[in-house]
Amino acid sequence: MEKIAVIGGGPAGYVAAITAAQQGKEVILIDHSNLGGTCLNKGCMPTKALLESAEVLEKVQHAGEFGISFSSVKPVIDWGTVQQRKNSIRDQLVAGIQYLMKKNRITVIQGKARFLTEKTLQVLEVDDSEKVIDFHSCIIATGSKPAELPFAPFDGDWVNDSGKAMELDSIPASLLIVGGGVIGCEFASIYSRFGTKVTIIEMADQLLPGEDEDMAAVLHDRLASDGVEIHTSASLKSLDTDSRTAIYEDAGRSIELKADKVLVSVGRTPLVSGLNLEAIGIIADRGGIHVNEFMQTNVPHIYAAGDVTGGILLAHVAFHEGTVAALNACGRHKRANYRAVPRCIYTSPEIASVGLTEKQAREQYAEVKTGEFSFGANGKAMILNEPSGKVKVLIEPQYNEVLGLSIAGPRATELIGQGTLMIHGELTVDVLEDFIAAHPTLSEAISEAIATIKGQAVHA
Amino acid sequence: MAINVVMPKLGMAMKEGTVSVWNKKVGDPVQKGELIASINSEKIEMEIESPGEGILLEIAVEEGKGVPPGTPIAYIGQPDEKVVSGGAQEEAAASIAAEPETAAPASTPVKESPLPARTSAGKVKISPVARKMAAEANLDIGTLSGTGPGGRITKEDVQTALENVSQESMPEPSEQKGNAAKTSTEQLSRPLAGMRKVIAERMHSSLQNSAQLTIHMKADITELKNLQTQSAEPVKRRFGEKLTLTDFITRAAILALQAHPLMNSALKNDSIQENTNVHLGMAVALEKGLVVPVIKDAGNLSLSQLSASIREMAKKARENQLGSEEMTGSTFTITNLGQYGVEHFTPILNPPEAGILGVGAAEDQPVYRGESLERRSILPLSLTFDHRLVDGAPAAIFLREIKGYLEEPFSMLV
Incomplete structure (x- = not known):
């Protein structure tokens, strides 16, 4: 039987392993740590568990507005239980992947792998024993790690990466977040609601660089009103560990700031070192391993998928790339397709988008039409007590194709599935004419946004 | 589960189709997309592709016999599989071979297609944007091949086809020269x-x-x-x-x-x-x-x-x-x-x-x-x-x- 080796057990790796096993191959998966990768252990899942705790706290704090009174009782955060809950969700999910490995008869080896030749891997197992594994084809899915600031490396105490920031011993009184991208904003949204004084420093002129400015503005306003201090177009100059003081520059002024903890979230770096790629001539650089649209490296029987290839660092992109890489390693001919990749930001309110942003659309098309609808005019949002935010839809007027959908507001990350479907299915707005959205739902805001393009919105 | 190959409907008016030739015998392995039979309906003759991969388990309609569209004509599955008529099978209309085996050379200014593709135009799988683009460019979607899920024609497929047309120079000098x-x-x-x-x-x-x-x-x-x-x-x-x-x-x-x-x-x-x-x-x-x-x-x-x-x-x-x-x-x-x-x-x-x-x-x-x-x-x-x-x-x-x-x-x- 043909043997396929997969290096890395994160979203790209474990999906690739299962896909190859389903194609009838013998699969060996090597990971030096827990299965599930960053997503399950240090990323998507645990942060969302923390966010949900913050969400519950916020709901309880506002229960009075719903007519539910706790009279004089003040909600208390039991940080230990918050952490425990997060960890137990993580453990269940990791166990789930272990089960999937068994079910698909995948051999899992815990250890670090490096290439010996184009057909063999040397694995240093956790008990320091060594093993050589031969393979017909290999899929590299080693993922990425948080990028460090050259002048202030992670120290695991004061200067933290996102993995550490989600398991702090206690809720810090103050937190400086360097980098106002997705990760920075999510942590701001978590800790500000737990009562931490949060400051964000972002180099670009808006939070969430690359996202629609209108959506970023909705989040900016909300974070600011929750007490988060936001400095855009600002840059960090130094971090002094001894005095726990940061110096940053904002609008030409140099400002000193003391903070209990610092989170550096300035991006992620593909993990390519230690694989001995040079030895077999696989081309890689700081942007990751180079692959073609079939997720194939320059060594034809070796593939790479997920964060290690750079590109879009999202778990669901890694799932897709892992599947594509595995199918091609099994002799199929499948291209990766990035047309409809939803982007979800789990803040309060949530932000989600798919397809082009308005800026990108205007660069690519001579004319772009937009339709917007505010959740302030949506009954369900009012009932949820979350009327801030809006839906924006972009179309091009020649064929009326839906180019992009952005949502800032309640359940945006669930609602975006509708936009993903539109763009994946290459729908035109005319196809959606007479579309019936259930009432009362948040989804109505999407239909209304589309209707405004034709000037037919009823509730706006 | 065995795949059920049915007689396709070649246009709205088709009442009956006949298998003119089976290219495969029972027991033969077939690949997805392989031409397994020729069928005809009144004036139209066309080849049909296997909708899946496996063994031709059963031929339900012999050569020369006419059946209404939608009637199962063959079953494809795994060697040990039993054919259960109706119900349990995964239904798959045999897809019609829309392209000749060798694609039209890129140097001709027109899209080439074998005769039958025309009649399949009414039931082509195509995305809404792709359909509109093709209509506007006067491109017959029956001549396009799709790379999307299940052979669906995507926007990119139409763009590719249009690029091929526009890259080509004006028509070659014809007999009028x-x-x-x-x-x-x-x-x-x-x-x-x-x-x-x-x-x-x-x-x-x-x-x-x-x-x-x-x-x-x-x-x-x-x-x-x-x-x-x-x-x-x-x-x-x-x-x-x-x-x-x-x-x-x-x-x-x-x-x-x-x-x-x-x-x-x-x-x-x-x-x-x-x-x-x-x-x-x-x-x-x-x-x-x-x-x-x-x-x-x-x-x-x-x-x-x-x-x-x-x-x-x-x-x-x-x-x-x-x-x-x-x-x-x-x-x-x-x-x-x-x-x-x-x-x-x-x-x-x-x-x-x-x-x-x-x-x-x-x-x-x-x-x-x-x-x-x-x-x-x-x-x-x-x-x-x-x-x-x-x-x-x-x-x-x-x-x-x-x-x-x-x-x-x-x-x-x-």
Whole structure:
């Protein structure tokens, strides 16, 4: 039987392993740590568990507005239980992947792998024993790690990466977040609601660089009103560990700031070192391993998928790339397709988008039409007590194709599935004419946004 | 689970289909997309592809037997699998082979497709954007192959097809090339030579090598003449020249061709070449004989641009200044004998085109409109078409569309 080796057990790796096993191959998966990768252990899942705790706290704090009174009782955060809950969700999910490995008869080896030749891997197992594994084809899915600031490396105490920031011993009184991208904003949204004084420093002129400015503005306003201090177009100059003081520059002024903890979230770096790629001539650089649209490296029987290839660092992109890489390693001919990749930001309110942003659309098309609808005019949002935010839809007027959908507001990350479907299915707005959205739902805001393009919105 | 291959429905009117040949026996392995059988329905014959991979477990419909569309004709599955009729099977309509095994060479200006692909156009899997793009570009979706899920035609597939068309140069010089040949008419014995010879050969070959016939229709152009009269002054002021009846008739033909791309196609080497652009041939009678200057990409021209092109081509033809590239590559031709008082006639196809429109002399006639007799201007139209490519009904619909534009001239302006 043909043997396929997969290096890395994160979203790209474990999906690739299962896909190859389903194609009838013998699969060996090597990971030096827990299965599930960053997503399950240090990323998507645990942060969302923390966010949900913050969400519950916020709901309880506002229960009075719903007519539910706790009279004089003040909600208390039991940080230990918050952490425990997060960890137990993580453990269940990791166990789930272990089960999937068994079910698909995948051999899992815990250890670090490096290439010996184009057909063999040397694995240093956790008990320091060594093993050589031969393979017909290999899929590299080693993922990425948080990028460090050259002048202030992670120290695991004061200067933290996102993995550490989600398991702090206690809720810090103050937190400086360097980098106002997705990760920075999510942590701001978590800790500000737990009562931490949060400051964000972002180099670009808006939070969430690359996202629609209108959506970023909705989040900016909300974070600011929750007490988060936001400095855009600002840059960090130094971090002094001894005095726990940061110096940053904002609008030409140099400002000193003391903070209990610092989170550096300035991006992620593909993990390519230690694989001995040079030895077999696989081309890689700081942007990751180079692959073609079939997720194939320059060594034809070796593939790479997920964060290690750079590109879009999202778990669901890694799932897709892992599947594509595995199918091609099994002799199929499948291209990766990035047309409809939803982007979800789990803040309060949530932000989600798919397809082009308005800026990108205007660069690519001579004319772009937009339709917007505010959740302030949506009954369900009012009932949820979350009327801030809006839906924006972009179309091009020649064929009326839906180019992009952005949502800032309640359940945006669930609602975006509708936009993903539109763009994946290459729908035109005319196809959606007479579309019936259930009432009362948040989804109505999407239909209304589309209707405004034709000037037919009823509730706006 | 065994896959159930069913008789596809080849068009709305299909009541029954027959398996003419099975390419596989029971027990043979089949690949997804492999041509497993030929089927036919009345005049249409086509190949069907296997919807999945496995072993041909059972042939349910023998060669020569007719069954209604949707009837299972074969089952494909794993060797140890049992065929359960109905219910349990995964149903999969056999997909129709939409592309010849070797794709059309990128150097031809037209999309090639085997004959059957046309009839599958009604049930092509295609995304809404792709459908609109193809419609706007006059691209027959039946000729496209899809790379999306289950062979669905995506926006990218249409873009690729359009790029292939636009990258290609104008049509290769066709048989008309000789039209511009030297004029050697000063010989006493008058041998068949030069332009006369070219015309003789081409017309004879046209009649020998196609199945052409002519249908006639009359268009009431009273309103059109009114429009022409009313617009004459303002149009002349703005564009320098007024619009002629020929301009309007040409425009009507172009619009109808865009809606009926089969009339804009050619039959070459057993394949239908559907032209995505309308290159209109305008027959112009000269003393020495007939020439057919071509208005390229006529579909992209506004009425006034079209009018200017027609004028320019006619002038060049009369002054014998047409270059050979200006007389080649037409996809449909219009010929007008109205000025000689001819009513209906039977034009001969300009090979390899599928159609030629003959325009006769408009004449005022008494016409019953409701209960009253009115003086109306009636224009005789004759359409010759190649029955190998186009049947009588679609040809009639095409001609009726031209008539419709001429009778409702404002529809040509929008």
